Amino acid sequence: MILKKREQMNFIVQNVIKRRGKKKMVWIPEKREVFTEEAPEEKPKKKRKLKQIFSRRGQIESFWKEQPFFYDKSKLFWLWDKEDKKWVRSDEVDFLNSIQESLGIETINSKTKSELISGFQQIGRKKCPKEMEKHWVQFKDMIYDIRTGGSFEATPEYFITNPIPYNVGKSDETPEIDKLLIEWVGEKYKQTLYEIMAYNISLNKFMQRIIALCGGGSNGKGTFIKLNYKFLGKDNCVSSEIKTLSENVFEAAVLYRKLLCVMGEVSYGDLKNTNQLKKLGGEDLISFQFKGKTPFTDENTATCICATNSLPSTPDKSVGFYRKWLIVDFPNQFEEISKDLIEKIPEKEFENLAKKCLNILKELYKTKKFTNEGNFEERIKRYEERSNPVMKFVDDYCEEKIGFNTPIRNFTNECNKYLKSKHLRVLTANQIGKILRNEGFMVGNRKIDDISSVVVLNLIIKTKKNYRNYRNYENSHSSSICNSIENNDSSNSSNSNIEEEEVNFHEIQRKGRY
Template identity: 25%
Template structure:
């Protein structure tokens, strides 16, 4: 073939000269190249050393090994690409020439990793490209294809440079290629904005047959390229990176507006959130990750500027958080209407349960566990199910906390761990009841579905501890603080669940805490000597099958709470709470002891006609002997009035006037 150069690719040609480089003979220009007119191909073609300079709109992508050159040649042929290819007859290394794309922003260089996994040198501009070295000519071309208009292709995406540590060239089975190819999808999208179809085609038609040492079988390749591998590629969105810059100047407002529109950045409870995998998540790290996902070139100061802009401009959307919607791995479940819906940023949800919602799930082990820990009391079991369902409801509107009460080996801890497994580690905190108001502890309940404290302390609770407990249970606004961050306020929706052997005493003169407590007795005793003892029961009830069943029955039970606007009543829990009230309230305990069982249903009758001073002295003795803090006589009398409707009035005893207790008129 008689080749006369290629004026479409090459601007001009230059005489060269020999340069000995170690054992390698090189061709370097024998005259000034930059901005020079040079010569025609005919004027240099008979030289032993000569080369060319590319036209401004063209790029040279070359390969310095015979193996990669052969792979590239096979790719050109299999894909029917339109380019010029010239090869070195001595070593088989090839150069490929392409039109420069409009979005090309890459610098020339050597040993550059390309998207398909090949390693190449890239040259453009006034670089001198040898065409003949010591008489060895790199022409005529073995491959020179143009389209129907006589044009060459722009550089295809699979030959774009990427910044990655992945090494796919001749990677073999057992070297992590499946996981690397899976993770590489996000690299291709964030850096090159490659669509799902482009990635799939490159994996199937280029990387698998020509780059890997041994091709993956079709089943493996399909697994890597399954739809959920592309969840990070949002609707094949192509990010308009160039619009974020004016020349080299980063446009903070343009990029920030793009984040608000496409990443759905917003403020919830005064904190910046971004929509990710079906829910809204908070944290500066989450926002920075999304920024880099859109533009890998962002500098540290750019990210800081965007964050400040978002802080001032992102919309506040607290009002749109409807607690009836629960996010699961397979979509959004509507508790009230008992239906599933696809993920959408319109659902303002900040927690995802890490399991599927399965309306037909069943697990015998879960049934057995719930029956056993509730001692086959259907009321207790149903109440447990209702409260577990309540944990997935992002509101504390029903104003109840649960305490599992009972001593040793009764399933309390196993029950709590199962609830934790259901909720997922991101969705619960583990504060003790006496730590709820600690300075840096309150923030741990932010956007948590539950606070689950196992084997809590029996220390006396009073003051701010009790106040914070009541606020969390009712969902009232509380103040939180993280180290090094300005304090903030939020409305908690974490359900308080505790377990204990002995209940802590709580200062509760108004009865507000008592009204908010559900005390569930755990009276079972599990022993290896039991006929049906199963040492592996906890593992069995934390399987996918078991958790999905627990989710189903708990949400069904909680739906009744919504309908009836209250939790199920249980005589056993009511008795447990009544017994605790007697132990916790020194007034009730004192009056019950004073009555000595004469009036079991109305122990206050023992006070009628008793002198106030004498009764108070007996109360002091009761407190001192029980280690209980005393009330003043006026507070003592107020509590009697509040609890029993008893007041003091003047009465004549032995000819003297005394204040005695009488029943208030109804």
């Protein structure tokens, strides 16, 4: 029946063609196949695949397989360094140069460049690596887990940025480094310096400390810093200043993903914003702002070490501020300075130092305190003595006495002798006057023997002659003063300690009226 209908339809079509004078056409019945099984898979279309490869997205995907990269939410580009096994902060120029060298793509044309940069951003955002654990430390191409003691090879899978350029040794013996540390700080503080170096290798600042190395010149502070530079690698270290970090919003960015920040000599009034400095101690979120990039918050990963003669005075007298500080004195002064001390340390000893630091860091995670750091009260006392040596001089060598005044010039001369004996920076009369006013002492103009002079009121320097003047001035205190004079002449007296400090306090103070 169906066949008969098709023949009739074919006849009708042929008649229509004849009337129109066109060539004869034949009706071909439609063929339909019925599949009882699944249709066979289509063969891959090579043309479409080639088209994808030569598209911008395909080119960038192909480049990523050869050179891993990513683009974070702060608009920062990162490239994987295959040689050093770490992620390196980069920019658009490095990316364009890399893809040109890798795939031969022309990157000068503005349209091509714009397409590539947009592609890098989109694809790079999808390729962000996983965050590394805080208790991981990388030495060369191996990552070590402080908690478990295990290790594994570094790969682009994790966001790792701070490989230390040494293998981990089989021993923790470091005889040459031991000698240097003992010469600088003595046997008592040798372990403290090792703990500082161990703390530096960790990105996790779980101890929340800012470290101060105090002392005059030629005493080993700078060489100890160089030892840390050599061990950690210069790429993991930066330099800044306390004042700049406290006041400049962009300065904190130099610390991002670093292990060590060295801060140089500080002045009396350098510390105004203590909130920022306390955050730099660790485990507090701080704002990192790169110019032209989106600001973001993260924890500081760099140990802040301040190498200075004295510490800055602080308006913040809270325990929260003082507890952040670990102060280590370098009391010795060396006449001969060797520039090659660090270079003489053999490579093997740095590898052993790596093993020693891993062991010490594991202990620090348990104890959470440094050797010899002291309790809160001791830390407060240490900081105040080194941040305000003028008041230390007043406490040890001066006495408040109503009716007796000391010319500021005389006070400055004697105070600077004391500061020099402690290898501290000398101060001007104006600086000392400002410090005394801030501490509640009165400094002003008074006439002494009809001569106008700036004096410190009701304060005198304790010398033998001054005690005799007290006796003549106030008979009621004669007995106690005589005892002070007698004790002054004995070898066990507190005033003999003044002479032992080699500070010459023999200026006769003139008597003035308040």
